[in-house]
Amino acid sequence: MSQTAVVAAVPPAAGALPRRRTRARWAGWGFVGPFMAVFALVFLAPIAYSLWISLFRTQLVGGTTFVGLENYQRALEDPQFWSALGRVTLFLAVQVPVMLGIALLVALAIDSGRLYGRDFFRISIFLPYAVPAVVATLMWGFMYGTRFGLVGNINEAFGVSLPNPLSPDLVLAAIGNIVTWEFVGYNMLIFYAALRTVPTSLYEAAQIDGAGQWRVITAIKLPAIRGALVVAGIFSIIGSFQLFNEPSILQSLAPNAITTYFTPNLYAFSLSFSGQQYNYSATVALLMGVLTMVIAYVVQLRGMRKEA
Amino acid sequence: MTTATPAPTPATPAATRRSAAPRLRSTRGRAPGGTRPRSAERPRRSVLLTVLTGIVLLYSLVPLVWLVVNATKTQGDLFSSFGLWFGDSFALFTNIGQTLTYDDAIFVRWFLNTVLYVVLGAGGATALAVLGGYGLAKFTFPGKRAVFAVVIGAVAVPGTALAVPTFLMFSQLGLTNTPWSVIIPSLISPFGLYLMWTFAAEAVPTELMEAARIDGATEARTFAQVCLPLLAPGIVTVLLFTMVATWNNYFLPLIMLKDPDWYPLTLGLNAWNAQAATAGGEAIFHLVITGSVLTIVPLVVAFLLLQRYWQSGLSAGSVKE
Numbered sequence: 001m002s003q004t005a006v007v008a009a010v011p012p013a014a015g016a017l018p019r020r021r022t023r024a025r026w027a028g029w030g031f032v033g034p035f036m037a038v039f040a041l042v043f044l045a046p047i048a049y050s051l052w053i054s055l056f057r058t059q060l061v062g063g064t065t066f067v068g069l070e071n072y073q074r075a076l077e078d079p080q081f082w083s084a085l086g087r088v089t090l091f092l093a094v095q096v097p098v099m100l101g102i103a104l105l106v107a108l109a110i111d112s113g114r115l116y117g118r119d120f121f122r123i124s125i126f127l128p129y130a131v132p133a134v135v136a137t138l139m140w141g142f143m144y145g146t147r148f149g150l151v152g153n154i155n156e157a158f159g160v161s162l163p164n165p166l167s168p169d170l171v172l173a174a175i176g177n178i179v180t181w182e183f184v185g186y187n188m189l190i191f192y193a194a195l196r197t198v199p200t201s202l203y204e205a206a207q208i209d210g211a212g213q214w215r216v217i218t219a220i221k222l223p224a225i226r227g228a229l230v231v232a233g234i235f236s237i238i239g240s241f242q243l244f245n246e247p248s249i250l251q252s253l254a255p256n257a258i259t260t261y262f263t264p265n266l267y268a269f270s271l272s273f274s275g276q277q278y279n280y281s282a283t284v285a286l287l288m289g290v291l292t293m294v295i296a297y298v299v300q301l302r303g304m305r306k307e308a
Numbered sequence: 309m310t311t312a313t314p315a316p317t318p319a320t321p322a323a324t325r326r327s328a329a330p331r332l333r334s335t336r337g338r339a340p341g342g343t344r345p346r347s348a349e350r351p352r353r354s355v356l357l358t359v360l361t362g363i364v365l366l367y368s369l370v371p372l373v374w375l376v377v378n379a380t381k382t383q384g385d386l387f388s389s390f391g392l393w394f395g396d397s398f399a400l401f402t403n404i405g406q407t408l409t410y411d412d413a414i415f416v417r418w419f420l421n422t423v424l425y426v427v428l429g430a431g432g433a434t435a436l437a438v439l440g441g442y443g444l445a446k447f448t449f450p451g452k453r454a455v456f457a458v459v460i461g462a463v464a465v466p467g468t469a470l471a472v473p474t475f476l477m478f479s480q481l482g483l484t485n486t487p488w489s490v491i492i493p494s495l496i497s498p499f500g501l502y503l504m505w506t507f508a509a510e511a512v513p514t515e516l517m518e519a520a521r522i523d524g525a526t527e528a529r530t531f532a533q534v535c536l537p538l539l540a541p542g543i544v545t546v547l548l549f550t551m552v553a554t555w556n557n558y559f560l561p562l563i564m565l566k567d568p569d570w571y572p573l574t575l576g577l578n579a580w581n582a583q584a585a586t587a588g589g590e591a592i593f594h595l596v597i598t599g600s601v602l603t604i605v606p607l608v609v610a611f612l613l614l615q616r617y618w619q620s621g622l623s624a625g626s627v628k629e
Contacts, residue, residue, distance in 0.1 A: 041492070129552070184368070
């Protein structure tokens with residue numbers, strides 16, 4: 001085909017230029033269009049729809065009435081909403097630094113080239129990411145169990161009685177452990193991939209300057225992967241605020257420890273599916289979505305500004 | 309070699325393409341001649357560091373060992389034997405048989421549902437992300453800045469925040485409790501689009517596209533025959549991410565589906581586990597555990613075989629920030 005095409009295309013090129021430009025101007029939409037169409041259906045439309053219904057209230061008697069921002073006011077005065085928000089904030093403040101800290105240490109250890117069996121470490125620690133949240137939660141839930149779990153085994157073997165991880169006091173920590181297990185390897189790989197792109201010449205220069213390992217880490221490696229740290233931080237913040245799967249699945253193993261308003265997402269879910277309070281549920285989901293975006297945005301701005 | 313590469317200017321595109329390839333591959337840490345050759349003297353290995361990192365390794369692997377070991381036990385042994393060692397009987401194959409046949413082989417049905425959701429959902433999501441990412445990387449068009457702003461904003465909106473609103477809308481449309489209610493929302497992966505966008509910007513030389521156009525190729529043909537082969541590594545990465553996301557999806561099907569016949573594996577396993585808690589329900593913990601093993605085997609295999617693509621995808625995503 002190429003010979004004839006070249007002959008045909010080249011001569012009229014000068015004259016056809018304006019038409020070609022116009023075609024090229026819109027050609028991008030041909031590729032982006034399908035994504036944006038489905039995106040509008042599953043992202044923009046649900047947000048718009050829930051904005052709309054969050055302004056109404058439906059009652060068995062009296063039907064649907066327009067209430068303006070009353071649902072939002074109700075959420076801001078709702079102790080259950082605040083209790084859920086407080087719980088995920090605590091989770092965020094403790095679990096995310098622990099998880100990212102371990103991930104960073106492992107990434108630095110693997111990148112240092114001082115480990116025996118480096119690839120085995122890298123692959124094995126990432127492996128839990130492939131395990132679905134349902135399986136991870138059931139598995140840990142069983143292990144936490146005092147009946148046939150490891151906690152029960154340890155109690156039996158050593159004649160001690162460890163506190164039950166699924167008790168109301170400890171269940172948030174138990175969930176934190178599950179989430180850490182699931183995502184430590186994922187974050188480690190983000191950091192490690194970023195570390196691999198640091199040019200070796202920097203290390204050589206540092207060596208000539210007589211910098212030790214610690215100096216190399218603080219002066220070269222950490223600044224170089226700031227972008228990756230910010231990205232991992234944002235993903236973890238989003239994950240914490242939207243915590244749902246793990247507590248929802250653990251509910252059947254620890255029914256007394258996990259309330260219907262344990263996390264904001266669980267609360268929105270219970271409102272919809274047990275309470276039939278769709279309008280209020282949409283309000284809670286929207287509030288959490290906005291809050292998550294604002295915090296993710298602030299972290300991104302702060303993280304990027306330090307770079308300058 | 310693609311037919312669209314024009315005869316008059318073979319040198320430039322071929323050269324550009326060759327230079328683009330190692331640049332992408334180097335982030336996998338495989339190519340010794342890439343942007344980062346390790347210095348000639350290797351750092352000395354440290355036993356202490358290996359042992360310390362080994363703690364995290366154990367933390368990652370012990371639960372999986374527990375799961376596999378306990379899949380070999382009968383329900384009686386589950387309660388009577390030590391968790392990290394085998395029980396009196398080796399019941400793995402009995403358990404697998406029971407898992408696959410329990411309740412009229414509903415597990416097999418769940419498996420096929422999951423495959424359906426993964427093929428249509430993750431496959432569709434990858435196709436849309438590849439087209440969109442290529443369009444964003446390689447074209448300027450009216451409204452591009454708006455698309456950019458909206459999609460970057462959407463990366464920060466997690467799927468779970470949208471699930472309840474999407475359910476409310478889909479129930480108005482009568483789509484809930486059908487496979488479509490799970491597949492359609494799975495079609496959008498903002499992260500996939502973002503990965504593909506950064507990947508296409510580097511992997512496809514604009515000169516090559518110009519050459520194909522001068523050759524008279526339509527935009528569709530330029531994409532399919534010239535650019536698509538260059539995008540292949542990025543496509544595999546995006547496909548892996550969307551496949552894992554769809555295979556592991558729990559919240560969305562939980563909200564959308566009432567009928568157990570349409571459940572994916574994740575929802576089915578949770579239903580089996582919850583069965584023990586309901587009045588009169590039969591406790592089938594050995595089947596939950598064996599089913600869990602069967603659920604993660606395909607993913608773990610895919611993951612080990614294609615693991616180098618994970619890292620290249622993650623570095624493309626983070627380095628660009």
